[in-house]
Amino acid sequence: MVQLFFFKIGTLKTVCLNDYDVIKEAYVKRSDMFGNRPTNLRIVNQLINQKGIIFAPLGPHWWEQRQFAVASLGFGSRDIEDRVLEEAATMQAELLKTKLKPFNIRRILQQASTNVVCYMVFGKKWDYTNQTFQNIMQSLDVVFRTSVFFLPGNVFPYVPGFLKRGDKAIASVEKVLQLVRDEVKEHKEAFNPDDIRDFIDSFLLEMQNQTNIENSTFTERQLEMTVFDLFNAGTETVSTTMWWACLLMILNPDVQNKVQEEIGLVLGRDGRPSMAHRSQLPYTAATVAEIQRYGAVSPIGLPHAVPRNTEFYGYVIPKDTMVFAGQWSVHHDPELFPEPDKFDPGRFLDDEGEFKNNEYFMPFSMGPRSCMGKPLAEVQLFLLFTSLLQHFKLELPEGATRPSSEGVMGITLAPQPFELVAIPRD
DSSP, rough: OOOOEEEEEEEEEEEEEOOOHHHHIIEEEEEEHHOOOOOOOHHHHHTTTOOOOSOOSSSSHHHHHHHHHHHHHHTTTTTHHHHHHHHHHHHHHHHHTTTTBBBBOHHHHHHHHHHHHHHHSSSOOOTTOOOHHHHHHHHHHHHTTGGGGGGGHSTTTOOGGTTTHHOOOOOOOHHHHHHHHHHHHHHHHHOOTOOOOSHHHHHHHHHHHHTTTTEEEEEOOOOOOOHHHHHHIIHHHHHHHHHHHHHHHHHHHHHHHHHHHHHHHHHHHTTTOOOOGGGHHHHHHHHHHHHHHHHOSSSSSSOOOOSSEEEETTEEEEEOOOEEHHHHHHHHHTTTTTTTSSSSSSGGGTTTTTTTTOOOOOOOOOSSSTTTHHHHHHHHHHHHHHHHHHEEEEEEEEEEEOOOOOEEEEEEEEEEOOOOOEEEOO
């Protein structure tokens, strides 16, 4: 039976697709229609105005910007691995400071993933105690713990009493955008076309090269929003998935032990992990995949939209309807993943114990609008997770109540706050 649900939230017409084949039909086979973004979200329009990449309208300008970003960031390069491992070492130093005391690891994970993105776009990273960096973390907290698409100002855009209820989220977005503007200003002042240091420099160079091109998409406003998009695509998903990883390791110590045994055989305690080791660490790779399946940090993904009345599986989806893909529903479908509430890395292993891909595994969505940060996220998740378990055993504090495995919904699905103890593996 086709799982396609239509409902309204205030003035917003919404459809949720909860079946893998239906999502694939919409997002892949009919991406020309379902690959658009909503244009009727008042607050989103106020903040973004269809700039950047994530919320840019489908078309050649969007494709040009996406391709440029992926190429300029050098996803998959050895330099990216080096930066992730550098941040993994910083994270280890922070964990040692906890000295076997219970703590919430979430902030450390967030700082690590955010600093990787900061290096790529700004050409620098921050000390974890830096006040500017802490302000970024606090602003991102508000943005990602808020269902920004369903803020009252979007749902009831013509009711004055609702218009200020999203002010905190809007102010947090503006703080991050102001940081971006400040960095762009500094880069413009120090710009040297013969010394391209990071993504901002790459974009400024392309702006210079396209000075005489009419209606060029390479503008300063586009740069600001693209950098903001890179924060969205490269920080929260990784840090929240790693937070789920820590929770699931302390809830499943047998899995943690198997991962650490495998890492020990391949890398020992001091070996430097790399993506080249992924094929030699099949159980570790399978565990990372199962964490992504189980946690499903992007449970309904970002909203798509249809630009006109569209017939789909015998139904007519009205113009401007938001469309969400139920990734959580797919990942927890018992026909696709038997016993979906059981945490089992074996789902991603073949009979010989080698890692196997699963067609129905879609943590980054699918189609042209799939997450552009996927290559970076995959590197961060594998290397941060491998490095973390190479050096620490994660346990519940003595006498602590077993934490819940139910998530809390914002833009992402995050674990409920919990504490753990990080025990160095000497």
